[in-house]
Amino acid sequence: MANAKSDLQALMTKLGIPASTKVDIQSNNDGTFVVTSDDPKAAEIERMLNDGSARALRNDLIGMENALKIQQIAHAVTKAQQQADANPAMTDAIYARLPAIAAQITAQSFSLSFANQKLDYTLA
Secondary structure (H helix, E strand, O other), X not given: OHHHHHHXXXXXHHHOOOOOOOEEEEEOOOOOEXXXXXXXXXXXXXXXXXXXXXXXXXXXXXXXXXXXXXXXXXXXXXXXXXXXXXOXXXXXXXXXXXXXXXXXXXXXXXXXXXXXXXXXXXXX
């Protein structure tokens, strides 16, 4: 996360976007990113993320997204294990749901918001 913050700040500085500017970045399932901001220069961040010229930031964002998804899938597996331990007769049914849960998680979009030197991110 620290790398994403510093890489985004560096890119904003390079493009002349004030550090106080709010920038929102969302990933699409096709691997592209959408950037929204009140500053029109932020469109350049979107272009650079999608054409690969902001490779470090792109890699940071993809890494954050994948880490969040893995974390959520691991949580779902742990929860399934606990449910199976509590109700052994339902073990097969409990574990049979895991692929669908994992598919739901991996289909979520990653969103990042940068404002006032603070980085927030979610899956939705």
